[in-house]
Amino acid sequence: MPLIKPLASFENLERAQHNSLHIEAHETMPPVELSNVLKKTMGSNSVRSKRFRALDTLRGLIVMLMIFVNYGGGGYWFFHHAALSSSHLGLATDDSGPGLETVLLLGVLQRLALCYLFTAIIVFFVPGTNDEPNTIHSAIGGKIYRHWRIDLFNSVLRFWLQWLCVLLITIAWLLITFLLNVPNCPKGYLGPGGKHEHGKYQNCTGDWSKTGDLNYARRTHTASVLANGKVLVTGGLNNQGFLNSTELYDPLTQTWTITGSMNNKRAEHTASVLANGKVLVTGGLNNQGYLNSTELYDPSTGVWTITGSMSNARAKHTAAVLMNGKVLVTGGLNNQDFLNSTELYDPSTEIWTITGSMTDTRAEHIISVLTNGKVLVAGGYNSFDRLHSGELYDSSTETWTTTDSMNYTRIQFAASVLINGKVLVTGGSNYNFNRNSAELYDPSNATWAITGSMNYPRWKHTSSVLNNGKILVTGGFHHYPLDTAELYDPSTETWTIIDRMSNARGDHTASVLANGNVLVTGGVYDGEPLNSTELYKSFQIN
Structure with missing residues (x-):
């Protein structure tokens, strides 16, 4: 066998690896043997190099994304930690009936690793060409591994359409990030979840974001949007007891300020914005029992004054401002007595008068003013049963008439009057189980019809009509407090899950602001009243 003069040395093997293996024919070993040597020397190194590069890429991605994981997910729900890092424990012994939607099996890092694994499997089993894409054949039968730049160039040529799509998406993202004008928000990247500059612009990132905290944690309170655009929150209950404090939220500064206190502490009351801009608060309960007192808030002075008292003390009742400017109060609970009485408040005289009585006594029902001026009440409960009955009030005759009943009994549910005039009721409970069903009431034929069901059962939630006509449903309870939110599209009668709230x-309460955003305030989580508030942002882009 011919000798290999300098090629047998490791230095010349290395030189041959980086050059073109210029070897005189009479000085070489048989091509097959040389090929095997080159494969062992260079192929194993290349495979090892590829493996290390892959691991380094994965490590780099994990380190890059750790800022999101360690910083509260950056405000993004899909970066939330998994419970106990991987799975909930004790599901088999949990008698609260946990739903699959709450079992978060994998955390963000595990999800990232799985995505990397699946991608690697696809690349391994589905090569780009029939030949090995990262090698070229030498004239002597071996394989010389190419430079990565050649692979990149060939990859672009083979998958030019994919590269073009990615390039266009990247350009669109850059244009939106750095050129699009969003009111009250700077242009450019604002950090994960808008945390840049100590969260100064966290309300500029879309969907949900936290805003100023209430001065007092509270639940079973009320929230009213005033004519000046501010939001008035009144009363409620927290760990210190019943509250008479009230607060104002300024959407421009996103801060809460204390305003005048009510004359009576109260929770489970109602608040209605009158045509003159004042706010009427009615009834409720406190340590002294059920209340028949009512008060007026004047936004121009920030002062509460006592006005006429209702004939009946009541809590868990409803109130609605009629088209003639009067306020109708219906039903409720007085000690252990359920009420079917209704009363009218006249802002011009500040006097309450008894009006027609409902057919059924009821509390924790819904009330909606229809586009034809009539008032719909439905559902609730009384000492006999949970209700699905509905009734209509005619303000011109001050009488009640029965209308079609809902398909399901419901208490502690929500209702919204759609732009098309129909009334959407959602969720609720009947004590035995919680509902995710929804129904539509059509005033034109006075009938109820089943519509698309929500993705989550819920009760004591909120329902808000957005400027685009869709309905936003937030939070509530289903064995535990919920942070989920959904949008209902009346045109398709379907629900879509959206980003989760920051707090379950x-x-x-939920209030639609003048700019189209929705302000959510307070509530309760795990038995603790909350002072946190957050905004659902529906951008109006200039």
């Missing part, structure tokens, strides 16, 4: 909560 029930027994809270």
Whole structure:
């Protein structure tokens, strides 16, 4: 066998690896043997190099994304930690009936590793060409591994359409990030979840974001949007007891300020914005029992004054402002007595008068003013049963008439009047189980019809009509407080899950602001009243 003069040395093997293996024919070993040598020397190193590069890429991605994981997920729900890092324990012995939607099996790092694993499997089993894409054949039968730049160039050529799509998406993202004008928000990247500059612009990242905290944690309170755009929160209950404090939220500064206190502490009351801009608060309960007192808040002075008292003390009742400017109060609970009485408040005289009585006594029901001026009440409960009955009030005759009943009994549910005039009721409970069903009431034929069901059962949630006509449902309870939110599209009668709230909560309020955003306040989580508030942002882009 011919000798290999300098090629047998490791130095010349290395030189041959980086050059073109210029070897005179009479000085070489047979091509097969040389090929095997080159494969063992260079192939194993290349495979090892590829493996290390892959591991380094994975480590780099994990380190890069740790800022999101360690910083509260950056405000993004899909970066939330998994419970106990991987799975809930004790599900088999948990008698609260946990739903699959709450079992978060994998944390973000595990999810990242799985994505990497699946991608690697696809790349391994589905090569780009029939030949090994990262090698070229030498004239002597071996394989010389190419430079990565050649692979990149060939990859672009083979998958030019994919590269073009990625490039266009990247350009669109850069244009939106750095050029799009969003009111009250700077242009450019604002950090994970808007945390840049100590969270100064966290309300500029879309969907949910935290805003200023209430001065007092509270639940079973009320929230009213005033004519000046501010939001008035009144009363409620926390660990210190019943509250008479009230607060104002300024959407421009996103801060809460204390305003005048009510004359009576109260929870489970109602608040209605009158045509003159004042706010009427009615009834409720406190340590002294059920209340028949009512008060007026004047936004121009920030002062509460006592106005006429209702004929009946009541809590867990409903109130609605009629088209003639009067306020109708219906039903409720007085000690252990359920009420079917209704009363009218006249802002011009500040006097209450008894009006027609409902057919059924009821509490924790819904009330909606229809586009034809009539008032719909439905559902609730009384000492006999949970209710699915509905009734209509005619303000011109001050009488009640029965209308079609809902398909299901419901208490502690929510209702919204859609732009098309129909009334959407959602969720609720009948004590035995919680509902995710929804129904539509059509005033034109006075009938109820089943519509698309929510993705989550819930009660003591909120329902808000957005400027685009869709309905936003937030929070509530289903064995535990929920942080989920959903959008209902009346045109398709379907629900879509959206980003989760920052805090799970029930027994809270939701108010649609003048700019189209929705302000959620207070509520309760795990038995603790909340002072946190957050905004659902529906951007109005200039």
